[in-house]
Each structure stands twice: as structure tokens, then as C-alpha cells.
Amino acid sequence: MINGIFIINTDGDILAQKCFLASTQKWNPEIFYRHAVKNLSTAILSPCMKIEDMYYVHASEGEVYTVAALETPYIASFLMVESLKKFTQECMDLVGDLTSKNIMNHIAVVYELIIKTFGLCQPGIVSKNAINECKQLAATEEDKTFDFIPDNLFGVKTAKENRYVKSGDASKAPLASQKEAVDEVFLDMIEHLTVVINPDGQLFNIRLNGEMSSKSYLNAPVQLHIKMSDNIVDASNSDRQSGKVNVIAKRFHSLTDGDDMKNNLPSFTHLSHPGLNHVLDYQVDTSDTVLPFTMYHNFTKTQKGPMTELLLCCKIFCALPAGVSATKWSGTLPLPSKLHSLQATSSLQSVTFSEDTERKFLTISTPIFPSQSHHSITITLLLSEVLPFMKYQMLFLNLSFEIPDMCISCMNIHGLKVHNIATNTAKSIGRWVRRSTRCKDFEFQLKDWFV
Known part of the structure; x- marks a missing residue:
């Protein structure tokens, strides 16, 4: 180590x-x-x-x-x-x-x-993603240098003497000052959702993986006593129970094999060293999972002189609970060849559309997609020619988003106790629990428009 x-x-x-x-x-x-x-x-x-x-x-x-x-x-x-x-x-x-x-x-x-x-x-x-994040951080104006702790470093903004963590950045903890001791422990739960829905609106595939990690800014190891909600069931070696959160696979990352380090759901103990510690990886049974988004769509194809007009109408419903919105929401639509022009509108005013330089993809994005709301997206494509191979070019609409302060599997942490081994006490330690659901592959397969 x-x-x-x-x-x-x-x-x-x-x-x-x-x-x-x-x-x-x-x-x-x-x-x-x-x-x-x-x-x-x-x-x-x-x-x-x-x-x-x-x-x-x-x-x-x-x-x-x-x-x-x-x-x-x-x-x-x-x-x-x-x-x-x-x-x-x-x-x-x-x-x-x-x-x-x-x-x-x-x-x-x-x-x-x-x-x-x-x-x-x-x-x-x-990793390459981490390098890209560092490059974005390094992309400052010419002849301008960083302050020691610039704004928005690791999700932190400094405003006078106050600090707060941006919502949605669940894995990014504040950077403690090098001159002051900040006795804080952050426990993060991040879930990754992958979904494929067929053209008839039926669920084709779903996968939900989660990870739990801790970031400790103490100068000595501490014991984290973690108590999760009672409706969590360890179904890796037993039958699944209806109405429960069934964890079908798990892997603990305990750094000791002592008798006081118990690795059992829903309550367990973890020895957390200063710095970043992986606590738990898990996979949840998704048979009772409520999908955050559903979509209904249809194509209309009409002839406009020598050209063909293809109209795609999408109705997207956000089923998240009231008060919990999806952030960093974006959709990606592959575009067919022989595209002459494109127009797109949405009932959600914050939606923006951008087409790549090679006209291969259309990106639909909005910083927030409100919960419990229906919004429509209408895309009009004017094609100069329709060829047989084009039926394989516009097959799906892929969504990516983040749900801050919520695990889609209903995995919750009900209790967190921190015991400082060095001082044999739990006083003067800031404890923070943050949750997030992230999705980069929420795929709606489109109907066959080539008819």
C-alpha cells in the first residue's frame, strides 16, 4: 500500500x-x-x-x-x-x-x-475519462494560472467562507485545505442503469449495477458501521422475495478479516483508510424496477416533389417521483444518408438541438427533464433520395442522464456511524451520505420507417 x-x-x-x-x-x-x-x-x-x-x-x-x-x-x-x-x-x-x-x-x-x-x-x-476531465480542468485562458483551490474543483464552489457540493456530482468530494484539518467522511452510492426497449414499447433488456465507496479526510483509519434499509435482501444464495430489493450479486472490499468486520446485508462494517476506499459492488434484480422514462413514437412519410419528408414524433414521459428530476439529460439520434435539411422542435423550452458536422447524429439535450411530465419532440427530415440500405441507419434513440439524490433500485442507507480507531471515539467527525443514478445507455428502438 x-x-x-x-x-x-x-x-x-x-x-x-x-x-x-x-x-x-x-x-x-x-x-x-x-x-x-x-x-x-x-x-x-x-x-x-x-x-x-x-x-x-x-x-x-x-x-x-x-x-x-x-x-x-x-x-x-x-x-x-x-x-x-x-x-x-x-x-x-x-x-x-x-x-x-x-x-x-x-x-x-x-x-x-x-x-x-x-x-x-x-x-x-x-483512465482516459479521468484524463479528459483533467484536460478540461487544465483548459484555462492563455497566460492565466490556477488559484490553489479554484471554483468548481471536485464539485466544490467557494463563496466567501461557505462551501457546498453541487447536486449530481456524487462521486466528487470537496478537497480539504492543506492547512486545515477537516475530519469528514463521505459515503457515496452510485448506480449505473442500462436499458433496451423494443419498438413495441416492451422491455427487452435491463441491467442495474451499483457501487459504494467512501472518501475519508481523516489522518487515521476509521470503522464505518453502515445500516441499509430493511427491505434489502441478499438473494445471491437464496430465492428472491417479492416486494423486496433483491441483491443478486455482491462483492465487499473489506481491508481486514477481523471478527468485528461483518460483511452481511443489510448491515455491515468497513475499515476505511484515509483517501478513497471501495466498499461494495452489487447487482440488483430488476424484475420490479420502475423505468424512469417511457416513450411512444410514430413515423410519417410523405412525398414532397422529388424529395421525401420523414416526420418522427416522440412523446416522452418522465416517471420519476415528484421533486426528483433527471439532470444532464441528452438524447442521440442517428441520421440517415441523403439528408437535405432537418428541423426539430420540443414542448420543453430548455431543449436544444445540435447536429454534428458530418450529419450523422442529432443530439437533443436539456439540463433538467422535469419529473411526472410529458414532453413531445418532433423531428422533420427532408431526404433527397431514399435507398434500401438506409433502413439500417436510423434504428434507435439513445438517452443519457443522471438522477441526483436517488438510487433507482430503492437502495437506501438508514444509518452511518463512524468510529475513529486511533482516538476510540466518534466525536467531531462529519458524516455525509450521497446517492446518484447514472445512465448512458437507455435505448429506445425505433419502428421500421422504411415502408
Whole structure:
């Protein structure tokens, strides 16, 4: 397990430092600098060295050293070195040449990349999506640098002395100040929904996977005593019960095998270290799941002189409970060839339409789709020619959205107790529970318009 990551230059300036675990051994970037960099007598520094009972693995680029501090040598040094080298390359892609000035000018991006790469306390390779998020964060105006904690970093806005988390960003916890100790634990439940509905409106396929994770900003491990709602049933090894939330597959991520660490639904205990911790992955039986969206549609095809007008009318109903709206809602419609012109309207005023440059897809988007509401979308396509292969080009309407503050499976957390092992107390610890449902593949298959 990685105890910490830090970035230091040849002058001994600590550019970035992130602790991940409570170490029984003292480690400090200054120790590495004093025993390794400052007294460097050869052109090559050993990639892995033991200094005062701690293992330091590093990768260097110019004047900058990226170093991982480990208490035990359980992680292979070559694997750690490769991970640090990959991190260094990604960092250079984001901030330019790896100099002290560039790192300090983009310190927020560097810290974001450290968390995304090493947040699990293991050598990791950051995903493409995470890199894209960092690139969006790095895309600032020319000659403009980041403040140390800019607005909207990790879902946080700073307004005077107040901070609050944006709704819908359930996996993004606030970044604690490096100068103040914020004793907070965030428990996030995020569910991922995949749905396919056939042209007759019948459910063809549905899948619902969930994950639970914690983010701890304490400097010592804590026990999370999690109590979920009583209607949750562990159906992985038993028959499913009607009217209950049946969990058909699960995997706990406990970091200890002690007798006090119980992994049983609906109540269980998890040992959470400082940083990001995966608690539980699960899959829910979807036989009683109420779909958040339904749609009715029809095609009308008429001849307009030498051209063909194709009219698609969609009626979309949001079945979410009152007060719970879908955010970041968007629909994607593939467009047929020989498209001459396109017009689209919607009864929801906030809806916008955008067509890609190659005219292959139409994107329908709105920041919020209200709950318990019907809205229509009408799309008029003018085709210069209708050819047989075009029947395979406009087959579906795919929706993507997010439902903040709600798990579609009705998985709820009714109790969260945090016990600090180091102080043997639960006082002065902020506890937060956040939920979210995310969907990128909610597919409505369209009827055959080629008739």
C-alpha cells in the first residue's frame, strides 16, 4: 500500500504532497531530499531505496522527482516505477514541461491527477475519462494560472467562507485545505442503469449495477458501521422475495478479516483508510424496477416533389417521483444518408438541438427533464433520395442522464456511524451520505420507417 506521494525538485522545494494511509513509520519529503538528492554523487539515482525504515520509489524528469513512500516492500519496485513514469508523462501532457513553475501554476490539475492515479493506495494507470476531465480542468485562458483551490474543483464552489457540493456530482468530494484539518467522511452510492426497449414499447433488456465507496479526510483509519434499509435482501444464495430489493450479486472490499468486520446485508462494517476506499459492488434484480422514462413514437412519410419528408414524433414521459428530476439529460439520434435539411422542435423550452458536422447524429439535450411530465419532440427530415440500405441507419434513440439524490433500485442507507480507531471515539467527525443514478445507455428502438 502507498503511504504517500510527493513531488520535489532538486532545490528541495516540495511542490505537491498527498498522504493516503496512516503510517506507523515517519516519512517526509525532506528525508528523501537530504539522504538521496542532496548527497547525489552519481548521475543516476537508484529508483528504489530504503531510508530510515521507509521505502522511497521515484521517477525523475529534469529537475523534478515524483516519489512514492511505502512502509513495506510488498509492491514490486518495477511496477511502482512504471506507474510513476506513466503519471509523469500524463502530467507533462497536461501542464507542459515538468518544471517547478509549471507545476505550481497548475497545482490543482496535478493534485487531481495524483488522486485519480493513486487514490486507491495502489500503483495505477489513470483512465482516459479521468484524463479528459483533467484536460478540461487544465483548459484555462492563455497566460492565466490556477488559484490553489479554484471554483468548481471536485464539485466544490467557494463563496466567501461557505462551501457546498453541487447536486449530481456524487462521486466528487470537496478537497480539504492543506492547512486545515477537516475530519469528514463521505459515503457515496452510485448506480449505473442500462436499458433496451423494443419498438413495441416492451422491455427487452435491463441491467442495474451499483457501487459504494467512501472518501475519508481523516489522518487515521476509521470503522464505518453502515445500516441499509430493511427491505434489502441478499438473494445471491437464496430465492428472491417479492416486494423486496433483491441483491443478486455482491462483492465487499473489506481491508481486514477481523471478527468485528461483518460483511452481511443489510448491515455491515468497513475499515476505511484515509483517501478513497471501495466498499461494495452489487447487482440488483430488476424484475420490479420502475423505468424512469417511457416513450411512444410514430413515423410519417410523405412525398414532397422529388424529395421525401420523414416526420418522427416522440412523446416522452418522465416517471420519476415528484421533486426528483433527471439532470444532464441528452438524447442521440442517428441520421440517415441523403439528408437535405432537418428541423426539430420540443414542448420543453430548455431543449436544444445540435447536429454534428458530418450529419450523422442529432443530439437533443436539456439540463433538467422535469419529473411526472410529458414532453413531445418532433423531428422533420427532408431526404433527397431514399435507398434500401438506409433502413439500417436510423434504428434507435439513445438517452443519457443522471438522477441526483436517488438510487433507482430503492437502495437506501438508514444509518452511518463512524468510529475513529486511533482516538476510540466518534466525536467531531462529519458524516455525509450521497446517492446518484447514472445512465448512458437507455435505448429506445425505433419502428421500421422504411415502408
